[in-house]
Amino acid sequence: MIALFTDFGLAGPYTGQVKAVLAQQAPGVPVVDLFADLPAAQPKPAAYLLAAYGPWFPPGTALLAVVDPGVGGERRAVVVEADGRFYVGPDNGLFELVLRRAESARCWEIVWRPESLSASFHGRDLFAPVAAWLAIGGPDAAMLREAEISRVADWPDDLAEIVYIDHYGNALTGLRAAVLPAGARLEAGGRLLRRARTFADVPPGSALWYENANGLAEIAVNAGRADAALGLAIGSPVSVVR
């Protein structure tokens, strides 16, 4: 399986061209859109989402991860194998949390270049072919060179910020619920929120936080939009109150 994790959007020309490449180079391999609406050009919040959602996929999955504000510049193109899954994308911190949490990992620089490489769409021209080859059994050895990738040591293990607003208006944090103290409350948008099992456990209109289906602490309002009610956006700070 190939999973797409990008800020490309679905409706315009980018994701479709990537899928056209994958359909030709990895015929028959299912391709799913994991995220197409990551915060544009912000690898940091994306890195916490990737570490939460990537390992949910079965081993052998190739994750094409492209949030790439430096496309066309000097940043390298890399592959990370972490716990049996392959992550393909730019070397800009996107894989930092995946690597930090992996039990086993290897990293490569992509040294292969296509005959024709656009300046602005490496997702289509460079990363998609490599993801396709990984999904069907691995690229030619000469295409990759084992290498260290850039690490971002000052990013925390868990990020006390909003990293994504979903289309219900729920606000996902970069905090794993499992590392928060029992009984912890979250402060966000000037409100102190208690933990519930799910939004149906609080009255309509009430705000809460809960562990979402991929392990992140998520802020919601039952039968409402948390982003509007609490004034939350990508990057809004969250505090853990013990």
Next chain:
Amino acid sequence: MIALFTDFGLAGPYTGQVKAVLAQQAPGVPVVDLFADLPAAQPKPAAYLLAAYGPWFPPGTALLAVVDPGVGGERRAVVVEADGRFYVGPDNGLFELVLRRAESARCWEIVWRPESLSASFHGRDLFAPVAAWLAIGGPDAAMLREAEISRVADWPDDLAEIVYIDHYGNALTGLRAAVLPAGARLEAGGRLLRRARTFADVPPGSALWYENANGLAEIAVNAGRADAALGLAIGSPVSVVR
């Protein structure tokens, strides 16, 4: 074939994870997005859309129908077989109109539970596996138990409200055009609308209603947006004027 009928959105993580489950458990079965933008958490308008759009699919199709504000609460998980199609989702009225219009139907409660069931994402954890099994020939008999499902007798046979706004700004009603009297006009947003065959039959800027391609009475403005021009939203009332 498996058709998805949800309020999950396409760009974020929900539909993609559902498709990843389906790709693994029903390999090779086509999956199509029928609706991903149903009015969030509103089973009633969705029920009228499902009854209009579900029967268009070929017999044998499994429709994964998830508009589920009570997820994680007490509502049951059910399967409805109606005229040869399978509908899988929460027992919250979503299948009321499908059942009422079916020539033959059977209902089951889903008694199977996955090893790991999240509190908030039964679409991925519970309904998708069952839809996959139905699409490839049926789940193990022990997974389902024949049962009555909850009926909503006070919902009308046709709903005189706007149930969906499409991305052109057209406003779909819950009224089947075929049950309206010949020559009926619709009143909506303070305007009295005549029937036309299609929007090209009225001058640009004019409002009309017509029978859409799935049999619903739909309000449109030729070369314009009916939602903006007439002030229509989900739940706006519509009157039939004979």
Next chain:
Amino acid sequence: MIALFTDFGLAGPYTGQVKAVLAQQAPGVPVVDLFADLPAAQPKPAAYLLAAYGPWFPPGTALLAVVDPGVGGERRAVVVEADGRFYVGPDNGLFELVLRRAESARCWEIVWRPESLSASFHGRDLFAPVAAWLAIGGPDAAMLREAEISRVADWPDDLAEIVYIDHYGNALTGLRAAVLPAGARLEAGGRLLRRARTFADVPPGSALWYENANGLAEIAVNAGRADAALGLAIGSPVSVVR
């Protein structure tokens, strides 16, 4: 492969029903969404996008191209074969630039009609079956009749307007970068823009134009939205300053 080039949107019922038809009539053929958010009901800007993005697909691809404000009216339904690719859609100018740039081309009118043809959704009922047949080896000869299609001689070879705003806020013009003089600047939104190789080549917040990955001149702001910063929308004029 079948590529969809429409103004249907992805989340609502239109694209999904088209894909359901394709899955039944061209089983196993990959279907990709090239554009689902073309400017609604505007064949002219779409024609310039189709000529830029269609030829990127491999020969043999069937492109289902539906921007069809005249659906249900008198306009004909046509197929164009241009340089080995098939384009299927309404005869309203959508294929003008594809034809003008093709080395070899043939045109047909679609004379086949389905048993049941809705007034408003020929994408599903008429064009999708024909695209499916073309993708799997060609429809029955009686379905098509070789014919001239309507030409739009007064549309220019390159369109000095914004034809699409992508979800980053970048503004695509209908101008091929390759036909612009070396050193040409573009004037748009009252600003004079210099060419760069990619947005990373100018400081954050600066506007530029560059040749996008499909050959069009595209206006962008590094780490910003060009549509908002320059006040650009579909149809905004662009001037070439030599």
